[in-house]
Amino acid sequence: MKYGIFFMVVLTVLLFTTVGFTADVEIALEAELANVLQAPMEIADDEQASDGKYVWVEGEPAGHERDHQGWVEFIINIPEAGKYALWGHVIAWDGNSDSFWVTWQPADPNENAQQTQNKQFRWSVVHGNNWHWDRINHWLDEGTFDREWEFDEPGETVLRIGGREDATKLDAVFVTSDTDAVAAGQANVRLPTDADRKLQVEGLAVDAKGKVTTTWGSLKKAYK
Ligand SMILES: [Ca+2]
Numbered sequence: 001m002k003y004g005i006f007f008m009v010v011l012t013v014l015l016f017t018t019v020g021f022t023a024d025v026e027i028a029l030e031a032e033l034a035n036v037l038q039a040p041m042e043i044a045d046d047e048q049a050s051d052g053k054y055v056w057v058e059g060e061p062a063g064h065e066r067d068h069q070g071w072v073e074f075i076i077n078i079p080e081a082g083k084y085a086l087w088g089h090v091i092a093w094d095g096n097s098d099s100f101w102v103t104w105q106p107a108d109p110n111e112n113a114q115q116t117q118n119k120q121f122r123w124s125v126v127h128g129n130n131w132h133w134d135r136i137n138h139w140l141d142e143g144t145f146d147r148e149w150e151f152d153e154p155g156e157t158v159l160r161i162g163g164r165e166d167a168t169k170l171d172a173v174f175v176t177s178d179t180d181a182v183a184a185g186q187a188n189v190r191l192p193t194d195a196d197r198k199l200q201v202e203g204l205a206v207d208a209k210g211k212v213t214t215t216w217g218s219l220k221k222a223y224k
């Protein structure tokens, strides 16, 4: 009997250890529930989008009238140190509406890429008129390469996705510690579920700071 309990404890510990070492961290975020929404980035409706909404800097396909303006910012609590990749659920009509600026602190510096135009932070979005997943890359002069971010410790991080070419659309973001996957199917990407949205909103309430609370108030109004 004593041994029975002993083995059950060992098995339980082994099981949790195995799960702990093999499971990827996966966080699904709704773009329109971002902690900060900076105009002219705005929330728009599309019944094909996750939860019926997405964010964009409104524009015509070849408009370029409001490039390099507006952003969404997500405060993401990552549960463990390590490398991470990001996927965006997007629409990019054409070559004039297919890019964003992306920084994720503290792995990236506190740099306003819309001002510095630093190509390290330039995301070339794969084209498509229907919602599709694209792994966030950096579009350098040498080509376009998948990005990964390394965090030395768990905790609060700040992801900013800023407008580069107007009319590029962002519906949702998927955070994963699987940095090897190059196709969405391999990366186990998912659109946010009700549980994900609840976590995104309530996680914010727990961590809210003055600035975020204010922004959230106005965003909630816009979201209704
Ligand atoms: Ca372009």
Ligand SMILES: [Ca+2]
Binding pocket: 030, 031, 032, 049, 050, 051, 052, 053, 054, 170, 171, 172
């Ligand atoms: Ca959405």
